[in-house]
Amino acid sequence: MRLVSAALILRGDTVLICQRRADQAMALKWEFPGGKIEPGETAEQALARELEEELGIHARIGEPIIRIVHNYRNGGAVDLQFFAVRTFEGELENRIFNEIRWTQLRDLPTYDFLAADRGLIRDLAEGKVNLPD
Secondary structure, X not given: OEEEEEEEEEEOOEEEEEEOOOOOOOOOOEEOOEEEOOOOOOHHHHHHHHHHHHHOOEEEOOOEEEEEEEEOOOOOEEEEEXXXXXXXXXXXXXXXXXXXXXEEHHHHHHOXXXXXXXXXHHHHHOOOOOOOO
């Protein structure tokens, strides 16, 4: 089981989404920024580190939004913890992704997201997730 922390970086009714590069596993799929929780880290610490590494920002990690456990067909499993991020310092810099973009929550289902994110994508688009202000 891979432990992962991910951010819903929110700006009004938009959220930042990231597309994996063609040379990565699950190539060109969309996802939310974040990554693996290392031994000795909390989910919040891991997310702050990952956002600095991936996007060059110092984020204020907000409330936990949802936790999802997903089993992939290939046998891999992931335990995803999503957190709200409403504020950060620094300019967004795409350091590792094919593309990053802001998109309306309602438009999320039009993107080809990782399988583990799809239920959350649907719920966000339908306004079923309680997002902090």
